[in-house]
């Protein structure tokens with residue numbers, strides 16, 4: 001009987017096709033509703049991203065009100081830094097300009113994020129070895145908006 005000879009293959013076919021059908025069912029059940037709306041991803045992701053509140057205002061906003069700080073910064077080597085790279089995200093303050101919404105860095109550790117000697121930093125960046133330098137209170141000698149001491 002030829003059918004007896006191929007029995008092991010038909011079992012294999014049953015197992016793999018059941019797996020295939022179950023897998024397909026799981027795919028259909030788990031796929032987000034908006035998948036494929038605009039392409040090969042979840043369409044709702046765009047709306048979700050759009051609904052998020054921006055956290056950073058951008059330098060142009062800051063300088064619009066704090067032109068004195070903008071002018072000062074523009075005259076020295078910190079000119080290319082954005083305000084919020086030091087002050088932190090301030091979209092809330094920018095939209096509602098109260099002193100309470102503004103943040104000013106408390107200590108000077110953040111200067112070292114950019115200025116501590118590191119082989120990984122590009123050479124144009126001025127770098128210091130803290131142990132051989134003036135100490136941790138950078139502001140005693142350097143003004144953040146005009147850092148040349």
Ligand code: HEC
Nearest residue numbers: 057058061062065083084087090094097098099102103104
């Ligand atoms: C719509 C105008 C406006 C915009 C935009 C604005 N500010 Fe202000 N900012 C103010 C005012 C007004 C104060 C309060 C001044 C006061 O009460 O002495 C203030 C206060 C501050 C303070 C606190 C000063 C202190 O003495 O504690 C910082 C720091 C500051 N702003 C930084 C920023 C940065 C950085 C941005 C950009 C993300 C920004 N501001 C955008 C108007 C603005």
Ligand code: HEC
Nearest residue numbers: 062063066069070073078081082083086087104105144145
């Ligand atoms: C290199 C980091 C850095 C950058 C860039 C920077 N700030 Fe500041 N800012 C500080 C620090 C630190 C203080 C606190 C000053 C102090 O303690 O003397 C400060 C203080 C301030 C103050 C309030 C105190 C004061 O001196 O009247 C304002 C307002 C302010 N910054 C606005 C800005 C704006 C606007 C920009 C962008 C044009 C900017 N800052 C860019 C680090 C920075």
Ligand code: HEC
Nearest residue numbers: 077078085086110111114124125126138142144147148149
């Ligand atoms: C986000 C990175 C960043 C932070 C934070 C930062 N700096 Fe700088 N700093 C720079 C860059 C970039 C330059 C200039 C490099 C160039 O000339 O292209 C610079 C230049 C300097 C110089 C050389 C000034 C000169 O005219 O020779 C000093 C000093 C300095 N920073 C001190 C500080 C101090 C103090 C703080 C903290 C209050 C600080 N920096 C925070 C990026 C940073």
Ligand code: HEC
Nearest residue numbers: 108111112115126127128134135136137138140141148149
């Ligand atoms: C006791 C004073 C003093 C203190 C505190 C101090 N510095 Fe300096 N720093 C100087 C002097 C002086 C120079 C050389 C003149 C200049 O370039 O401003 C200098 C130069 C620098 C330079 C430029 C180096 C170069 O190769 O061009 C950087 C960056 C710097 N300091 C960052 C810092 C940081 C970050 C802190 C805090 C961790 C700090 N400094 C604390 C006095 C000081």
